[in-house]
Amino acid sequence: MERKVSRIYLASEPDVVHFLQVAWEKTLGSGFVITLTDGQSAWIGTVREAEISQEADDMAMEKEKYVEELRKALVSGAGPADTYKFNFSKDSCHFSFDKNLKDVSFELGSFNLEKVANPAEVIRKLICDCLDTIAENQAKNEHLQRENERLLRDWNDVQGRFEKCVSAKEAVETDLYKRFVLVLNEKKAKIRSLHKLLNEVQEPEKNMEHERETTTHSEVTSDRDAVYDESTDEESGTPPNPSVLAPGHRRKGHDLISFAFF
Structure with a gap:
């Protein structure tokens, strides 16, 4: 059986320390035994599962949520000290506890306890x-x-x-x-070597091609100059040198000049 003892203060006796013990077999929701003592007297009571379910129904709460509220109030002591207020009447042996939410307070549970005839034994067991x-x-x-x-x-x-x-x-x-x-340096060196070899192979071919292009260009230029010279001579109409004319032609012209004078 699992047990939990906590220290509480009753609203009717705020200066007197009371000890509250809750013990249960399986779960708190399946029922538990509650023991209250002030060190001189003791009261005990059994809360059954049916009573817990009835309390949850009366408060319109789910049973799991209500059991969690019971755990906070009676077992774990969760929240500030003034969150829960405990009340107990030694005359009627009625135990109840309220929960305070800001300015609102409502009763969370109430149980009837019985006074123990031999409290020393209960207190000894509690200790x-x-x-x-x-x-x-x-x-x-x-x-x-x-x-x-x-x-x-x-x-x-x-x-x-x-x-x-x-x-x-x-x-x-x-x-x-x-x-x-x-490896990278070796690859670089090999690439540089291959580039150098390729340049050495391509250089003679470039020179030969350049020489062929130069020769062809010179021949084309010469032919073009010759054609240009011929066309220039024909268009200028320059008369031939008289010194190279035939003798017959020269005499004929002389006769014509002489005839004109006469």
């Missing part, structure tokens, strides 16, 4: 339950501490391995980079 809970929590704490130390050792080991992997990775990357630089 034993508290000590058992403390011992159980201490054992859990020690287990968690050992587990935390183990996880810390594992983490340090993993971190050491990770740092070694990082160092090995950097060394591999440096080696690969050096090899890449060597």
